[in-house]
Amino acid sequence: MxxxxxxxxxxxxxxxxxxxxxxxxxxxxxxxxxxxxxxxxxxKPSIAELEKAAAAAKATYDDAVKTESAAREALKALLSDTSPLAVAAKAAETAAAEAATAKLAADQAVIDAQAVLDALPETATEEERAAAETGLTEAKADAQTAKETKAAADAAVVEALDARDDERVAAARKLDQAQKATKAALADKTAADKALAEAKEEGEDGExxxxxxxxxxxxxxxxxxxxxxxxxxxxxxxxxxxxxxxxxxxxxxxxxxxxxxxxxxxxxxxxxxxxxxxxxxxxxxxxxxxxxxxxxxxxxxxxxxxxxxxxxxxxxxxxxxxxxxxxxxxxxxxxxxxxxxxxxxxxxxxxxxxxxxxxxxxxxxxxxxxxxxxxxxxxxxxxxxxxxxxxxxxxxxxxxxxxxxxxxxxxxxxxxxxxxxxxxxx
CATH class of the missing domain: 2.60.40.10 (Immunoglobulins)
Structure with missing residues (x-):
């Protein structure tokens, strides 16, 4: 040696x-x-001090690795379609799609009611004309409700998607921070291990x-x-x-x-x-x-x-x-x-x-x-x-x-x- x-x-x-x-x-x-x-x-620090520092650096690195692993798994879970906010966003999108279909049907009902009113002959009775006008009014009211329902459903989709994406972005940032912390901890551990190894090789423990x-x-x-x-x-x-x-x-x-x-x-x-x-x-x-x-x-x-x-x-x-x-x-x-x-x-x-x-x-x-x-x-x-x-x-x-x-x-x-x-x- x-x-x-x-x-x-x-x-x-x-x-x-x-x-x-x-x-x-x-x-x-x-x-x-x-x-x-x-x-x-x-x-110069003693061997005992360097060993303590190396042990602390290792513990910090091990914790950083665990934190990074947990952050990665958390992001992976949030990117899944089965995460709570992803499920909520999917439900909101389904509700918005149903609302859009209902609005189309309501709008078509208004058109149909208007056509019925417009098609009444001059010989139509007052009762027939009143019934047609009532049908049109009700169709228009249903169309307005469907419009409002669709607007609310569309807003809910935006809110749900934002919540899902914000959660994913936060998790991605957390993972990035954890990766940087792991890299820094590894550098500290490497430096501490090197200092300890060199001190052990040289045996320059003054105490x-x-x-x-x-x-x-x-x-x-x-x-x-x-x-x-x-x-x-x-x-x-x-x-x-x-x-x-x-x-x-x-x-x-x-x-x-x-x-x-x-x-x-x-x-x-x-x-x-x-x-x-x-x-x-x-x-x-x-x-x-x-x-x-x-x-x-x-x-x-x-x-x-x-x-x-x-x-x-x-x-x-x-x-x-x-x-x-x-x-x-x-x-x-x-x-x-x-x-x-x-x-x-x-x-x-x-x-x-x-x-x-x-x-x-x-x-x-x-x-x-x-x-x-x-x-x-x-x-x-x-x-x-x-x-x-x-x-x-x-x-x-x-x-x-x-x-x-x-x-x-x-x-x-x-x-x-x-x-x-x-x-x-x-």
């Missing part, structure tokens, strides 16, 4: 030219991050992540001189010297090498590998990834990781340093790590050299080691292969300066820039 890019930058800065190192070191010399970094860190000097990473068995064209096996011991179990411990290692001048990198000619507890296959380490997690590392326990350093036969005589560190992350969200990026320095002898018996490489700074630790069952791994027999190193001013700069970045500074949550994708 990937470490934070700033760690890779810090390692790179620790192994570049002395001028750069001298310009970088003072900012970290007191073991504290710069004020700007402190202020930025203090202003929980703390320097832990009792989590130590110690290299043993790495010769102080390695001959080009050979490979040496050694081990990295990760120790939990605290009185609490660390749910997940992530070791980190990186190798850097230069020629004798200390100015020309020969990193391409050196390779540092490790093998995981679950696989005997050797994996190459780099300055971007942690090694496999140790889960868990109990209080007072240690775990040994098999390491292998290979120097290409074409490598010139020069200097090398292996940096190691370790972070931990607990299930409850707390995290931390040993505060120093520790460097073990070694000389690179030209191919074919026979330096004789040499001591093990030593760290650039002496750290107190606890004596009350025990091997964790199932996690201690024996060193395989044979160690190279080489000689004691002479002074390495250029590489020592690089290593010293990395040490100066310790005391909490490296810890602050190295945090990254366990479980992050590689």
């Amino acid at each position: 990937k470490i934070r890019p700033i760690l890779a930058t810090a390692v790179a800065a620790a192994v570049t030219m002395p001028a750069l190192l001298l310009s970088v070191t003072p900012a970290f010399a007191d073991g504290k991050p710069a004020a700007q970094t402190q202020d930025k860190k203090q202003n 929980d992540c703390v320097p832990e000097a009792k989590l130590t990473t110690v290299v043993t068995g790495l010769p102080s001189t390695v001959v080009a064209g050979t490979k040496v096996d050694f081990k990295l011991r990760v120790t939990n010297g605290t009185d609490k179990t660390m749910d997940e411990v992530l070791p980190f290692a990186y190798v850097h090498a230069t020629d004798r001048s200390g100015l020309k990198s020969i990193d391409k000619l050196v390779r540092l590998q490790w093998s995981s507890p679950s696989s005997s296959k050797w994996k190459t380490v780099d300055n971007e990834h942690y090694m496999d997690a140790i889960s868990p590392l109990k209080a007072g326990a240690h775990a040994d990781i098999k390491m292998r350093l290979t120097i290409d036969a074409s490598a010139p005589a020069g200097n090398g340093v292996t940096f190691v560190a370790g972070d931990y992350f607990n299930d409850n969200g707390t995290c931390g790590g040993n505060p120093d990026l520790e460097g073990y320095e070694f000389l690179i002898a030209a191919a074919g050299s026979k330096p004789g018996k040499v001591d093990d490489a030593k760290p650039g700074a002496t750290k107190p080691k606890g004596s009350d630790v025990r091997t964790q069952s199932g996690s201690s791994r024996a060193v395989s292969g044979s160690l190279a027999a080489t000689g004691s190193p002479s002074a390495m001013p250029q590489l020592a300066l690089a290593s010293g700069a990395a040490m100066a970045m310790g005391g909490g500074a490296m810890f602050l820039v190295r945090r990254r949550r366990a479980g992050s994708p590689a």
Whole structure:
């Protein structure tokens, strides 16, 4: 899994030219991050706060989705012919149609009554003429009533249709508002989830992540001189010297090498590998990834990781340093790590050299080691292969300066820039 890019930058800065190192070191010399970094860190919300915000954003989004779904169903129901106002509008239209038919019949009755009156002969009696006139009058009255009834029915249709359409428009607007609210809630949820994920990846929870000097990473068995064209096996011991179990411990290692001048990198000619507890296959380490997690590392326990350093036969005589560190992350969200990026320095002898018996490489700074630790069952791994027999190193001013700069970045500074949550994708 990937470490934070700033760690890779810090390692790179620790192994570049002395001028750069001298310009970088003072900012970290007191073991504290710069004020700007402190202020930025203090202003950052904690993991717990981000989790609460993400949960709230999710709840708001879930509610918005439910509201949108309900609004959509409501509009669908109102667009149906079976909705109450749709049924009422249909009934009004039916009544208006019947009224229109009745008016046509009434108007025709007036025409017919008028025709009867007009068709009376001159010989018609007064009674016949009076009956015809009464029929016309009644027909006209019925026609007026039918006209008024039709007008009222037509008005009722307009009112019913308006009521139906207004209800549908209101429902459509409500759905539109719900869709916009869902979109906004999703954006908020996405932002909250991203902030939480990034915080978990980087592990920059200022309240929980703390320097832990009792989590130590110690290299043993790495010769102080390695001959080009050979490979040496050694081990990295990760120790939990605290009185609490660390749910997940992530070791980190990186190798850097230069020629004798200390100015020309020969990193391409050196390779540092490790093998995981679950696989005997050797994996190459780099300055971007942690090694496999140790889960868990109990209080007072240690775990040994098999390491292998290979120097290409074409490598010139020069200097090398292996940096190691370790972070931990607990299930409850707390995290931390040993505060120093520790460097073990070694000389690179030209191919074919026979330096004789040499001591093990030593760290650039002496750290107190606890004596009350025990091997964790199932996690201690024996060193395989044979160690190279080489000689004691002479002074390495250029590489020592690089290593010293990395040490100066310790005391909490490296810890602050190295945090990254366990479980992050590689």
